[in-house]
């Protein structure tokens with residue numbers, strides 16, 4: 001029986017990539033010397049950095065006028081580095097789409113005034129915002145995919161200010177048009193690699209040296225390793241990005257993610273026991289919150305699933321219920337297996353199927 005983890009993060013990584021890392025762990029540059037013990041200033045580690053960046057640029061079609069930075073501190077540190085580095089008038093706009101966007105705006109309040117913009121939901125359930133509300137601000141911040149609520153923007157109108165995107169849970173999982181954004185940032189642990197690594201894709205003209213502590217200044221990190229980065233995580237991420245390229249790139253990942261999420265959503269829609277928490281076009285491709293409508297029964301399903309090798313199906317504590325995260329490394333069989341196990345649970349629990 002295969003075991004799958006539907007964790008929202010750190011998420012699954014491709015098995016073959018982890019096996020490759022395991023196999024090469026003690027033979028990085030020299031026999032018996034691990035990547036973990038190798039200097040970040042060595043030539044061989046520089047090859048890893050160069051290849052990692054080149055692969056990301058190819059996969060996302062990142063033009064040369066954008067810099068790619070590999071920092072630590074998670075997406076969470078970007079919640080403050082962004083306002084710190086991009087402020088001019090000290091006023092920012094944030095679209096409030098859930099828990100992560102709220103955390104981002106709370107940190108921004110340390111550096112200026114925050115205009116809160118509520119998302120617009122259209123008849124088909126698409127998610128957008130009203131661009132005329134974005135005025136006299138340094139930037140507009142959006143969370144492209146809401147990991148906890150299971151929603152995503154389906155339409156981003158043009159604005160007169162740079163759009164800053166938290167893409168932590170959908171980077172490389174669906175197409176993102178880089179040139180629409182001033183900054184795209186993401187913690188690595190959902191679709192890129194192990195935790196401890198954060199990628200920032202930033203338009204070079206937005207990088208202006210401010211009077212900031214050195215690590216917190218984007219200018220310190222452009223085209224150089226400013227200090228010791230997460231070397232092992234970068235090494236692993238480079239292998240994951242090779243895997244994504246071998247699979248056919250972001251287009252192939254998006255196709256697979258649509259198929260996987262469609263399989264789960266269509267089961268949830270017709271189930272007598274389970275139902276999805278989100279409907280319409282704004283449904284996330286990567287994070288699917290759902291419920292049986294009863295807390296006790298949600299818990300029994302989690303236990304039922306664990307006994308069948310399906311782990312981490314509990315919902316986020318702020319939403320409750322259940323949640324399945326289907327990131328890039330989750331194979332199609334993982335989504336199918338989830339549906340099979342939900343069906344088996346349904347057969348045991350659906351009163352309409354039981355003899356009275």
Ligand SMILES: *Cc1c(COP(=O)(O)O)cnc(C)c1O
Nearest residue numbers: 074075076100147166168169187
């Ligand atoms: C996971 C997540 C974060 C937090 O990332 P850390 O790397 O743990 O700081 C922020 N935003 C979104 C959308 C996320 O999914």
